[in-house]
Amino acid sequence: MIIGYCKEGKVEEARDLFDEIQFKDDACWNAMLTGYAQSGRGEEALELHLQKLKIGLHPDNWTLVSVLMACSTLSLLKDGRQAHLLIIKHGFESNVSIYLVSWNTIVAAFSQHGLYGKAIAFFNQMRLSGFEPDGITFLSILSACARAGKVNESTDLFESMVNSYGISPTPEHYACLVDVLSRAGQLEKACKMIQEMPFKADFGIWGALLAAAGKWNDVVRVRSLMREHGVKKEKAYSWT
Template sequence: MGCFHCRNFEQACTYFQAMIREGVEPDEASYSSLFHASASIAALTQGTMIHSHVLKTGHVKDSHISSSLVTMYGKCGSMLDAYQVFRETKEHYVVCWTAMITVFHLHGCANEAIELFEEMLNEGVAPEYITFISILSVCSHTGKIDDGFKYFNSMANVHNIKPGLEHYACMVDLLGRVGRLEEACRFIESMPFEPDSLVWGALLGACGKHANVEMGREAAERLFKLEPDNPRNYMLLLNIYLRHGMLEEADEVRRLMGINGVRKESGCSWIDVNNRTFVFFANDRSLSRTQEIYGMLQKLHGFPLISTLNQSHCGVV
């Protein structure tokens, strides 16, 4: 699965189809990697096809394959299928619980994620390091302060797991999202090790949301030293300055980006049509059918969009 590790996801799925045609049976590790590949490009059709083959071979009993299936369906937007796979898995190892909690988080179903985490604890399944990253991320993105601190404190006190940088970053993000920036800074100062880019990035993101100039500048300066090539950090500080009308400071950020050779990354998306995956980059006109694509976009421009923000999508009963 070298293509997967090289991030050539589409080619990995193509090789799978060739393996089947040649009569070569993939093993559990190959199936798991293929589901991750399908998830990474949201290729639901390809993922479902591979799932069908797994059912025929009986490999679905493997816990890592089951968790990869849950992740694949969740990342491809089919949360109910992910939940069905989870419930149909006979032995729920912690990796499966973690995958389903992460899918709930991905779809904005915080209450369901927390309920599932509590169910896991009641079943006597011990959470792992990564499980806590998932549940703390849920608490962070929904501003659940009490639950967040309860789970964070339980890591060392109950489960004998030493919190890592990812967990501290989640807590900084949680405090920052609800506007408790001073408390977030004190939390960073209390860390038993040096904060990394995850932690400072969480603080900078919160400063961007709440337009805190001084704190944002300090976090950005730390990040410029830790990861000088990351355009996100520059853009966050730039936007903070612009929101406050600090044009000279904003120009200085642009100048610093130029000196360091940093450019804003182009957006990228995928679409699956007739079992083929097409990749698009923002402002990319190198495709052979570019004129047709942009012509269709012109036709679509102005069409009303149907909002689904108020539609409930977390029902899994």
């Protein structure tokens, strides 16, 4: 019932029900933690997690997934790392899906904070530990590269994702590459990548190129390319 209330947006009612339960088992705690995390109430999820630890209850797989989800919504690097250590301490590293959530959450948080060095360090540590990154991992690390202006690293990672791990790139992956190439003034390469994509580029990808084109005084050419590809200007967005 707790999860049901949360899915309906009745988080307060779910908490009232949780508080009324005298003898709470792991399922009960995890239901409330998951409800908070999925409702975007990360701080309350972490507070509840601390309460669980204080009364001597050990976290299980689902507890840690919810905690990592909460850390991700709040971009709390310290708490994310602590949850990662708990996963190792309690022997959950054998569960690949839980482990990937842990790594991805921390890499994403570093990326969001523009901490390229730490993001790439965790990414490399993940691979050395024998766990393969997935598309989400690569999206986070490519975003970190784009923020840091790491052009060569971005292209190398993209090629590794496709050729070494067999991961099909999404529009978001391509957008990261277009962004970093455009910012570096490599507009020809960015345009070529857009034209060679296996799907039609959306305005978000063209927008990244257009924004950089303004810096490099090449707006007219990019606008012409956009028209050739049938890309229409969105409302409230200037092409000048």
